[in-house]
């Protein structure tokens with residue numbers, strides 16, 4: 001069993017997650033589910049906001065309104081387990 005760094009297509013407990021809802025087997029309840037995606041502000045969102053605040057204050061709200069600045073957290077709709085995060 002090759003356990004090298006190239007695990008892109010191996011079936012591990014952490015599935016491949018994209019920015020959209022993903023069809024996966026839940027590592028927690030082992031059901032075939034389509035994940036719920038919850039957008040959450042991450043550290044980069046706040047850093048970006050601080051940076052914009054220094055440059056142009058009215059722009060400070062942009063990162064909070066932009067999906068690409070947020071983490072996309074996947075949750076199982078069946079058992080509500082946290083599955084993973086997709087980051088841009």
Ligand SMILES: [Zn+2]
Pocket residue numbers: 026027028029030031033076077078079080081
């Ligand atoms: Zn589950």
